[in-house]
Amino acid sequence: MTGGVTAGFLATIPSPPQGVWYVGPIAVRAYAVCIIVGIVVAVWWGNRRFTARGGRPGRVTDIAVFAVPFGIIGGRLYHVITDHQLYFGDGRNPWNAFAVWNGGLGIWGAIALGAVGAWIGCRYYKVPLSAFADAVAPGIVVAQAVGRLGNWFNQELFGSASDLPWALEVYLRTPDGVAGQIPAGSTCEFPTEYVKASPEVLCGTFQPTFLYELLWNLAVAAVVVWADQRFRLGGGRAFALYVAGYTLGRTWIELLRIDPANEFLGLRINVFTSVIVFLGAVLFLVLRRHVPREDPALVWGGRDGVRPDGDRPDDHQAGPTAVAGAATPVETAAETAAETAGNRTPEEDQDPHRG
Known part of the structure; x- marks a missing residue:
């Protein structure tokens, strides 16, 4: 049967044979690895962009210590609240709500609570939240793309049945990765509860919505x-552009998905959330279209923006006479004359032949 399946679906995207590996008693889950890699990429790139805007090197890492835990908690809370039927009710185990490594993070909750953590970190280190958000925006959406690979390993977030050349093969998951042992009550429609795919039971080929979102x-x-780079965005506009772009794509991708989800007026709740957040992001961009990029001295941090060595971030870029408070040659000559006059004796002041 395996040979027939392979021959029939040469032009499709295969699912990974498993999504978890064991190192002794330790389970290494592909979904968790993808989330961690995404976070590392976002922090690394965010640090580079923040430093280029005048920020202190490594400051994004410092703030991420606050933002990342808040974001993970927020993402999980949103998922559990909007898909509560998966964890509460007859035959459900509420403790699974804490098993974040099995998948299930809502981006809306992650952004909302992650922003709270970032705000706390920015307040602590005295840097503008808007500058931090603009610096990390592209890294966050790349991290989301990496996270979608975790959904591929979990065989989740796919769309309706499809015979397109890039359709995704979905197999029935079996417990403990033992092919052929199909648990009672399991269905081919949503094989997301198990840890390894069985190559013996092909459920069909479906729209790879995880891939659509990754590329988007x-x-x-x-x-x-x-x-x-083109418009020197500041004041949170780069972050708002990311939010607007992401939600625009999430709206149409969400309409393709067939996994169970709570609905309102016949549409998935995430569709309404995407539309509302998109409109809010566009309004933000319009209202703040003339806001300039933050002063590098403020991005560096601290109440007065002064570096530990006493220089400001633009000292070496603008030249000594361009820095606020720096003395010009005329001011220096005047100060020297004043000091000389203050050091003269009364006799010297009365002698017309002395300088």
């Missing part, structure tokens, strides 16, 4: 970087 996110990151 990478395109959004490219647009944000281009617009940020």
Whole structure:
């Protein structure tokens, strides 16, 4: 049967044979690895962009210590609240709500609560939240793209049945990765509860919505970087552009998905959320279209923006006479004359032949 399946679906995207590996008693889950890699990429790139805007090197890492835990908690809370039927009710185990490594993070909750953590970190280190948000925006959406690979390993977030050349093969998951042992009550429609795919039971081929979102996110990151460089975005506008671009794509991708989800007026709740957040991001961009990029002295941090060595971030870029408070040659000559006059004796002042 395996040979027939392979021959029939040469032009499709295969699913990974498993999404978890064991190192002794330790389970290494592909979904968790993808989330961690995404976070590392976002922090690394955010640090580079923040430093280029005048920020202190490594400051994004410092703020991420606050933002990342808040974001993970927020993402999980949003998922559990909007898909509560998966964890509460007859035959459900509420403790699974804490098993974040099995998948299930809502981006809306991650952004909302992650922003709270970032705000706390920015307040602590005295840097503008808007500058931090603009710096990390493209890295966040790339991290989301990497996270979608975790959904591929989990065989989740796919769309309706499809015979397109890039359709995704979905197999029935079996417990403990033992092929042929199909648990009672399991269905081929949503095989997301198990840890390894059985090559013996092909459920069909479906729209790879995880791949659509992955590619869309990478395109959004490219647009944000281009617009940020072209228009010198500041005041949170680069972050708002990321939010607008992401939600625009999420709206149509969400309409393709067939996994169970709570609905309102016949549409998935995430569709309404995407539309509302998109409109809010566009309004933000319009209202703040004339806001300039933050002063590098403020981005560096601290109450007065002074570096530990006493220089400001633009000292070496603008030259000594361009820095606020720096003495000009005329001011220096005047100060020297005043000091000389203050050091003269009364006799010297009365002698017309002395300088």
